Amino acid sequence: MSTLPDRPVLLSCGDPSGIGPEIAAKAHEALGARLPFVWIGDPAHLPRGTKMREISHPSEALSHAGRALPVLVHDFPEAARPGEPHPANARAVIDVIARGVDLVMRGEGAALCTAPINKKVLKDGAGFAFPGHTEYLAHLAGGADVVMMLACDTLRVVPATIHIALSDVPRAFTPALLRDTVRITADGLRRDFGIENPRIAVAGLNPHAGEGGAMGREEIDWMEDTISGLRAEGYAVTGPLPADTMFHASARARYDAAICAYHDQALIPIKTLAFDQGVNVTLGLPFVRTSPDHGTAFDIAGRGIANPASLIAALEMAARMGAARTA
Incomplete structure (x- = not known):
């Protein structure tokens, strides 16, 4: 990496029964001292034999990086059984995220990278009331307006609507939503990616962008005028x-x-271009947040075969974005 932040990236543990602890250990082995990061979680959940060092403050990570994985200890009530999430651990998973946000908002970390969670487990075990990580992070940040970006070296995409049925998209995809999405995306590209005058392309809703109204009218009825207004x-x-x-x-x-x-x-x-290396980025937050673009993978947890590539890419992108904010 050409540019590193002056503080470490913070990595929340995610669901300890998934692949999060395993890929965290693998990421540290791969990145070594060139990208210091701190893992927040229960050391007992890391794979056996992981070289780790308990620390009391993120700043200590800079002296340990490369020799041992720096760990900010967060105790969990139950052991982690690979592939078998325990409802009693749900509250601690949520609290680790909140702790990471608090640390990064106080300037003690350059960025927050979040390992995968399972929303159903958190809902069943702790009454988690948010659709996912993104909405919870926005809540912790005071209700920030955010968008989700998926990024790799060759492409950045932003879905204006996310986890809703396709039949609901035409009602949810509105002029106001498109305007907000373009503005937040452009601001994020300037602030976090160093792109002074970002170029944004907007896909039509309908096949062939409606083909002059033959395949749908949203493009003619409001998208063209909305985009013209944004250009103005x-x-x-x-x-x-x-x-x-x-x-x-x-x-x-x-x-x-x-x-x-x-x-x-x-x-x-x-996912076609970069299935193993895509990164989930939340734009619009008062801090940098990235995440690997995959889930907890309970089916392969504990088998030692999980690919850390997406987490490594997420940590590297978090570091670059954190450095861009302080440049």
Whole structure:
């Protein structure tokens, strides 16, 4: 990495019965001293034989990185059985996230990277009232307006609507939502990625971007005017564009991020291009947050075969973004 922040990245443990502890240990082995990060969790949940060092403050990580995984201890009530999440641990999983947010908002970490959680386990075990990590982080940040970006070296995509049924998308995807998504995305690209005048491409909702109204009218009825209004505000935004021609190499070279109308329109291209190295980024928070773009993988937890590539990419991107904010 060419640029590192002056403080370590903080990594929340996620569900300890998933692959989070395993890939954290593997990421430390791979990154060594070139990217200091602190793992927040119960040391007993790390794989047997992990070289780790308990610390009392994130700043201590800089002197231990490369020799041992720095750990901020957070006790859990139960042992972690791979693939068998324990409801009694749900509250501690949530509290680790909150602790990480508190530390990074106090400036004691350059960024927060979050290991995967299982929302059903947290809901059943601790009454978790949020659809996922992103909404909980926004809540902890005081109700910030946020968007989810999936990023890799060759593509950044932002789904304007996320985990809703496809039949609900036309009602949820509104002019106000598109305007907010473009503004938050552009601000995030400037602040966290160092792109002075970000170019944003907007995908149409309908096939062929409606093809002049023959395949849907949202593009004609409001998307074109909304995008024109954003251009008048000074945003370098194009669209609505046919989604089926937006993601080949020469098309990607013409924008810095693509805003899509719905979940699969955004996630299929990035998972095709970088299935093991995509990073989930939350834009709009008062701190940097990234996450690997995969789940807890209970089915392979504890078998030693989990791929740490996405977590490594998430830690590296968190470090770059943290450095960009302090540049």
